[in-house]
Amino acid sequence: MNENKAEIFRRIQLFAGLSTPELEAIASHAVEKRYRSGDVLFNEGEECDGLYVIAQGAVKIYKTSMAGREMTIALEQAPGTVAELPMFDGGAYPASVAAINDVRAILIPKREFSQVCRQYPDVALKVLAVVGKRLRHLVTTLESVTFGSVRQRLAKLLLDTSDQAGSNTFPLPMTHQELASRLGTVREVVSRNLSRFQVEGLIGISERQIAIANRTGLEREAATEL
Amino acid sequence: MNENKAEIFRRIQLFAGLSTPELEAIASHAVEKRYRSGDVLFNEGEECDGLYVIAQGAVKIYKTSMAGREMTIALEQAPGTVAELPMFDGGAYPASVAAINDVRAILIPKREFSQVCRQYPDVALKVLAVVGKRLRHLVTTLESVTFGSVRQRLAKLLLDTSDQAGSNTFPLPMTHQELASRLGTVREVVSRNLSRFQVEGLIGISERQIAIANRTGLEREAATEL
């Protein structure tokens, strides 16, 4: 069972460079957990209990407003980790995390993990690299929210998704609601902007499939005046 | 001269726990730099050359839009550090940093610093703590920009400034322009909202002094529906 966990750890960038016995030592203190789509791993404000390694599935990191609106800060897929950082500044979780499909996660208790970091400086440096990426991403998001429009962000997201799919035609990978959450807006606005893109001939929509009809046009939309 | 730098390092949280010889070893590779108000320490997108220790003065971390708008992401005062993180994920600086008054800074080259982190794991952990705080702050900012209004952010900023000053009356510490930049908006909107607060009796303004007239009222404004 522990070899099992250790096996998973091997796939996590954070632990690259650790030997098998080391991984097994960590694994022996770790707890496996399972979640189903929608289950919450932890809520914003809760005391931080440790590092979550996502072994299978994907999660979203998000914040919720009083009014009930939700904004997705980031997605994280297996193999990956969440909550690397609140472990170190001693505070609570700054955001909530929930499963977006069936998830298998491994919780490494705070104490263990900071032990590991102290013992293997390389792990700490890896954590820094991961956190660095996160911070970079957050800065970009903040920038596009302050300077940009929903239209721009939507255009960019469509292009990114298309690139990721490796094709101009791809299934819309989420509901408008989720899309809105990722863009920091509401359902209706997403719906409207998608329609607009369609009537402008930039994209085609049918059967939940998006087809990028005018790539350069869309790119122009995504770029203008960020 | 090096003892001088080492002396400064002693005041930096990052280096708490290092001995004097260790500090001096680091100092021997560090370069002192001076800037005057408005001078740019480095620009977004530039290759990361090292960690800046702010020995004296204060700097702002900011991003600029195509259209010329500027948004301040964070302020950092002596004794403090900037650019801790891009050192670790190998990328460029994600934002620009400029002096907001006369600044004395010490640049520790990338190579040296990652050396130190590897050698003294505690330093790496401290860096993580600092970066963690930054990330936390960013998440909060992003939240208030997505969910909140300029009015709310302004109210909050006034309250914070007042708390910091320890008095209900305090000089407005910056121009409306700078305020706007910190709130992610433009000068006129700040101006308008300040006026509004005044006519609503929440604050008083005279001679660049702000007086919080109705604290609970302002707090209500800051809080509503974040």
Added chain:
DNA sequence: TTCCCTCTGTGACTTCGGTCATAGGTAAGA
């Protein structure tokens, strides 16, 4: 099939924020 539930599309309306233009204030320097 029928019922329910979730997702989607759209119109009407409101408000906030951003832009532009303009005018008065203040402070430093020639």
Added chain:
DNA sequence: TCTTACCTATGACCGAAGTCACAGAGGGAA
């Protein structure tokens, strides 16, 4: 003192985006 820059205040205007309301579509499950 006058001049020059930079701040600040304010009105007019416009457009984006959020809210509300409702209607249709689709997809299970019984």
